[in-house]
Amino acid sequence: MNNTTKIRIVLVVATAIHLFLLGYLLWIKIARMSAFEWQIFVFDFGTIIVTEGTAFVTVAFSFAIFVFPFIIYETGFLDNDPDEPPDPDVEGGQTVEEAEEAFDRFVENVNRRIDYVNRHALPIGSILIIIGFSIIGVANVYLQGEGAYWHEWQKEITRKYEFLALPLGLIALPSLIIGFALIGLYLHRHLHSAGKEK
Amino acid sequence: MNKDSVKENLWMVGVLIMIAGAFLIGLPLLGGERLDFVRNLSPYFAGFFIGGLIAIDFGFLFAIISLYAREKEEEKTK
Numbered sequence: 031m032n033n034t035t036k037i038r039i040v041l042v043v044a045t046a047i048h049l050f051l052l053g054y055l056l057w058i059k060i061a062r063m064s065a066f067e068w069q070i071f072v073f074d075f076g077t078i079i080v081t082e083g084t085a086f087v088t089v090a091f092s093f094a095i096f097v098f099p100f101i102i103y104e105t106g107f108l109d110n111d112p113d114e115p116p117d118p119d120v121e122g123g124q125t126v127e128e129a130e131e132a133f134d135r136f137v138e139n140v141n142r143r144i145d146y147v148n149r150h151a152l153p154i155g156s157i158l159i160i161i162g163f164s165i166i167g168v169a170n171v172y173l174q175g176e177g178a179y180w181h182e183w184q185k186e187i188t189r190k191y192e193f194l195a196l197p198l199g200l201i202a203l204p205s206l207i208i209g210f211a212l213i214g215l216y217l218h219r220h221l222h223s224a225g226k227e228k
Numbered sequence: 229m230n231k232d233s234v235k236e237n238l239w240m241v242g243v244l245i246m247i248a249g250a251f252l253i254g255l256p257l258l259g260g261e262r263l264d265f266v267r268n269l270s271p272y273f274a275g276f277f278i279g280g281l282i283a284i285d286f287g288f289l290f291a292i293i294s295l296y297a298r299e300k301e302e303e304k305t306k
Contacts, residue, residue, distance in 0.1 A: 033295060033298055033299045033302065034299075036239060036295055037292060037295045037296070037299075039243075040239065040242070040243060040246075040288065040291045040292050040295065041292070043243065043246060043288075044246065044284070044288040047246065047249075047250050047284055048284075051253070051281075085274075085277060088278075088281065089281065092281060092284075092285050096285045096288060096289060097288060100292055
């Protein structure tokens with residue numbers, strides 16, 4: 031038995047177990063909707079209610095994260111078309127050189143457009159990070175729940191705008207990610223160029 | 229035991245962990261007296277379920293990563 035066969039066996043077993051669990055949970059959900067609610071965990075930190083719906087989502091996510099990428103890799107249906115000739119000179123259309131030129135032009139164009147961001151990666155990144163942390167601070171500390179020591183107007187704001195906590199958090203997260211990416215880019219570029227000069 | 233043979237058969241350990249996880253999930257279902265599995269589930273079933281799921285995923289990753297490592301080694305020796 032060669033290695034590929036073993037990999038396929040493992041993939042098939044994992045897929046089968048996950049699909050079986052999904053089917054089982056779906057069956058519980060559809061056939062016994064009124065009869066069933068899963069038990070409640072009680073830990074030191076609180077309670078988690080596990081229903082068939084949340085269990086279904088858990089299994090689906092674990093399949094999607096852990097198993098499905100390997101299926102994609104193994105089946106290769108995102109790879110290049112195997113009928114495509116491997117020799118680029120045989121292609122009827124664009125040659126590789128032309129494609130490279132076109133790509134270079136495209137990159138130049140994009141670079142021109144984001145040149146400002148590129149040149150000011152450090153300040154823009156820092157500002158985005160500060161904004162992201164501020165929003166998360168406001169959303170999570172200020173808008174979620176009220177403190178006993180607060181003034182009445184603070185409590186009123188919290189009661190009125192509590193619903194904004196999650197959306198604001200969703201805005202803050204990308205800004206944090208982009209900010210860190212820009213700073214990382216800046217550091218990478220500068221460290222890289224410093225190494226080159228030496 | 230040869231070190232290479234341990235490396236070669238590491239993937240089986242992963243498969244065994246997967247099977248153990250599946251068994252963990254299946255255990256409370258098999259233990260029910262009535263056929264009505266759903267009503268037989270005790271408060272502990274959720275723990276069995278999550279633990280089994282983690283075991284299945286861990287075993288799967290263990291097996292497939294060791295298999296890919298083996299494949300890489302085989303390619304190197306070629």
